[in-house]
Amino acid sequence: xxxxxxxxxxxxxxxxxxxxxxxxxxxxxxxxxxxxxxxxxxxxxxxxxxxxxxxxxxxxxxxxxxxxxxxxxxxxxxxxxxxxxxxxxxxxxxxxxxxxxxxxxxxxxxxxxxxxxxxxxxxxxxxxxxxxxxxxxxxxxxxxxxxxxxxxxxxxxxxxxxxxxxxxxxxxxxxxxxxxxxxxxxxxxxxxxxxxxxxxxxxxxxxxxxxxxxxxxxxxxxxxxxxxxxxxxxxxxxxxxxxxxxxxxxxxxxxxxxxxxxxxxxxxxxxxxxxxxxxxxxxxxxxxxxxxxxxxxxxxxxxxxxxxxxxxxxxxxxxxxxxxxxxxxxxxxxxxxxxxxx
Amino acid sequence: xxxxxxxxxxxxxxxxxxxxxxxxxxxxxxxxxxxxxxxxxxxxxxxxxxxxxxxxxxxxxxxxxxxxxxxxxxxxxxxxxxxxxxxxxxxxxxxxxxxxxxxxxxxxxxxxxxxxxxxxxxxxxxxxxxxxxxxxxxxxxxxxxxxxxxxxxxxxxxxxxxxxxxxxxxxxxxxxxxxxxxxxxxxxxxxxxxxxxxxxxxxxxxxxxxxxxxxxxxxxxxxxxxxxxxxxxxxxxxxxxxxxxxxxxxxxxxxxxxxxxxxxxxxxxxxxxxxxxxxxxxxxxxxxxxxxxxxxxxxxxxxxxxxxxxxxx
Ligand SMILES: Nc1ncnc2c1ncn2[C@@H]1O[C@H](COP(=O)(O)OP(=O)(O)OP(=O)(O)O)[C@@H](O)[C@H]1O
Ligand SMILES: [Mg+2]
Numbered sequence: 136x137x138x139x140x141x142x143x144x145x146x147x148x149x150x151x152x153x154x155x156x157x158x159x160x161x162x163x164x165x166x167x168x169x170x171x172x173x174x175x176x177x178x179x180x181x182x183x184x185x186x187x188x189x190x191x192x193x194x195x196x197x198x199x200x201x202x203x204x205x206x207x208x209x210x211x212x213x214x215x216x217x218x219x220x221x222x223x224x225x226x227x228x229x230x231x232x233x234x235x236x237x238x239x240x241x242x243x244x245x246x247x248x249x250x251x252x253x254x255x256x257x258x259x260x261x262x263x264x265x266x267x268x269x270x271x272x273x274x275x276x277x278x279x280x281x282x283x284x285x286x287x288x289x290x291x292x293x294x295x296x297x298x299x300x301x302x303x304x305x306x307x308x309x310x311x312x313x314x315x316x317x318x319x320x321x322x323x324x325x326x327x328x329x330x331x332x333x334x335x336x337x338x339x340x341x342x343x344x345x346x347x348x349x350x351x352x353x354x355x356x357x358x359x360x361x362x363x364x365x366x367x368x369x370x371x372x373x374x375x376x377x378x379x380x381x382x383x384x385x386x387x388x389x390x391x392x393x394x395x396x397x398x399x400x401x402x403x404x405x406x407x408x409x410x411x412x413x414x415x416x417x418x419x420x421x422x423x424x425x426x427x428x429x430x431x432x433x434x435x436x437x438x439x440x441x442x443x444x445x446x447x448x449x450x451x452x453x454x455x456x457x458x459x460x461x462x463x464x465x466x467x468x469x470x471x472x473x474x475x476x477x
Numbered sequence: 478x479x480x481x482x483x484x485x486x487x488x489x490x491x492x493x494x495x496x497x498x499x500x501x502x503x504x505x506x507x508x509x510x511x512x513x514x515x516x517x518x519x520x521x522x523x524x525x526x527x528x529x530x531x532x533x534x535x536x537x538x539x540x541x542x543x544x545x546x547x548x549x550x551x552x553x554x555x556x557x558x559x560x561x562x563x564x565x566x567x568x569x570x571x572x573x574x575x576x577x578x579x580x581x582x583x584x585x586x587x588x589x590x591x592x593x594x595x596x597x598x599x600x601x602x603x604x605x606x607x608x609x610x611x612x613x614x615x616x617x618x619x620x621x622x623x624x625x626x627x628x629x630x631x632x633x634x635x636x637x638x639x640x641x642x643x644x645x646x647x648x649x650x651x652x653x654x655x656x657x658x659x660x661x662x663x664x665x666x667x668x669x670x671x672x673x674x675x676x677x678x679x680x681x682x683x684x685x686x687x688x689x690x691x692x693x694x695x696x697x698x699x700x701x702x703x704x705x706x707x708x709x710x711x712x713x714x715x716x717x718x719x720x721x722x723x724x725x726x727x728x729x730x731x732x733x734x735x736x737x738x739x740x741x742x743x744x745x746x747x748x749x750x751x752x753x754x755x756x757x758x759x760x761x762x763x764x765x766x767x768x769x770x771x772x773x774x775x776x777x778x779x780x781x782x783x784x785x786x787x788x789x790x
Contacts, residue, residue, distance in 0.1 A: 228697035
């Protein structure tokens with residue numbers, strides 16, 4: 136990518152390895168991710184491909200004893216996160232980077248009120264007094280459109296529905312006006328109707344607050360509706376990346392093609408999971424020096440196993456790790472979904 | 478919350494009733510004539526008859542219990558066979574040392590055990606954890622009197638920092654009292670801290686794997702805040718439960734400790750009464766300890782609700 140002028144989050148060459156000696160897992164291998172100011176970048180990929188590990192590595196939350204993290208660069212708005220001390224990382228977490236997790240039912244502490252949990256993050260990073268923090272909590276509950284926010288402020292998590300709890304998580308993540316929101320599959324655990332509401336809320340808040348979002352998801356329907364750009368991850372590597380328009384209208388990696396193939400023809404409807412590609416994700420313990428997707432790819436040739444494919448640029452701002460991008464595209468160019476995006 | 482409290486208090490009443498029944502039958506379960514038993518070894522037949530009539534032993538059993546219970550509720554537990562004084566008065570004189578000793582021990586135990594367990598969990602499988610839990614195993618497996626004698630030897634006999642034995646009542650000054658109960662309290666606390674520390678460690682270790690702890694980290698909170706405010710508070714219920722259980726065993730320890738340190742408390746009173754077969758006093762002390770246990774359980778139950786909003790219902 137050439138014109139990544141001043142991205143808010145800039146991750147380059149991120150590799151993460153778990154475990155020692157025998158059972159080693161190469162969870163991430165040379166991952167580059169840039170989130171530009173004000174955009175929603177979707178990180179897409181199958182279960183276990185390394186999306187959450189990416190988020191946790193950015194926040195410095197991987198277990199120090201088992202995870203080995205290498206990176207050329209992890210910066211947030213120019214601040215280095217990779218070499219930062221624990222103390223300075225703590226000043227960034229929750230303050231300049233807000234994080235929401237997949238499971239709102241268990242991500243809030245059951246023994247503290249939701250208002251208290253929001254106020255806590257404000258006091259931690261803003262050093263304000265109790266009353267100011269409490270009124271900030273109320274303001275945030277209003278912002279995420281929780282009805283009767285004043286009454287709910289003193290509620291405990293078990294008194295709220297899943298959707299309400301996820302709204303509380305969002306309120307908490309945004310309470311300190313972060314530059315970046317990382318949302319790790321924020322809707323997977325919720326009912327379909329609630330999913331749509333939460334995604335709409337995130338999209339609206341991004342617009343109103345001018346923040347940037349790294350949206351981790353399984354759901355290409357969500358990507359089509361809310362994201363500006365996407366990065367497709369497979370077995371710990373980014374295999375394709377570009378704006379939603381370019382990638383959907385000119386898919387160039389066999390894995391992306393498979394993902395799009397599993398999306399319903401109208402393209403923009405929900406309920407599209409990624410599991411439909413035949414074959415299994417390769418074990419991450421001994422990554423071969425080859426395209427990791429080769430065994431499942433419909434376009435595979437002998438050359439695919441000759442080495443890790445280099446990055447190619449099928450178009451401006453469009454990157455892909457595939458040696459046959461044109462073959463992939465040629466095959467898909469007539470499909471409904473690709474034509475819908477052209 | 479009020480309803481919950483009322484429920485817990487009401488639940489205590491049948492327990493107290495059962496305990497009373499047990500204490501009442503104590504005299505009747507022991508073989509032989511209760512009147513003879515109560516009169517002691519050197520009583521004349523006239524005295525025995527007098528006792529039989531006074532204690533309504535000629536009445537049907539259920540009536541005896543009703544009368545005894547009615548008296549007990551009015552804090553009339555009869556008179557000591559040995560000294561002839563009312564049992565309630567004897568207990569009243571001895572309450573202070575026992576309450577001071579138990580309270581100081583309980584506070585010490587919690588102050589040692591809970592942070593120790595929590596920090597061990599935070600530093601699980603490190604040298605800190607190993608040392609702390611090694612200490613816990615020792616506390617667990619050595620009897621109170623052994624620890625007490627070691628502490629007495631070191632701190633009283635060798636270094637003379639604390640008295641070898643005895644008790645200074647509160648009206649001689651709070652500090653004097655605390656000084657006199659330091660060694661007994663520490664010996665007792667070391668034993669009970671072990672159990673509570675282990676349970677705290679296990680509970681906190683589980684809690685640290687919860688998603689809400691990950692959230693707390695992502696909020697940028699510091700280690701003490703995460704450990705004590707988020708992890709420890711969420712496992713308050715099991716920890717308080719084991720503190721309550723520990724207290725039950727603590728009462729046994731109090732009896733031993735009072736004897737070792739020659740503290741004139743209810744424990745000593747009980748031991749003396751048992752050796753003299755002073756049944757009314759034995760009944761009175763058991764009733765006292767039972768009431769204390771029921772009270773502690775009530776406090777434990779009420780603190781559940783204070784700690785965990787899901788209990789309030
Ligand atoms: N703490 C850890 N120790 C060892 N291995 C780990 C650890 N965390 C993650 N992994 C491994 O790293 C790989 C990537 O996991 P990750 O959680 O990032 O997947 P994901 O893309 O988020 O999947 P999902 O969509 O299911 O959330 C997996 O193989 C996982 O087993
Ligand atoms: Mg994940």
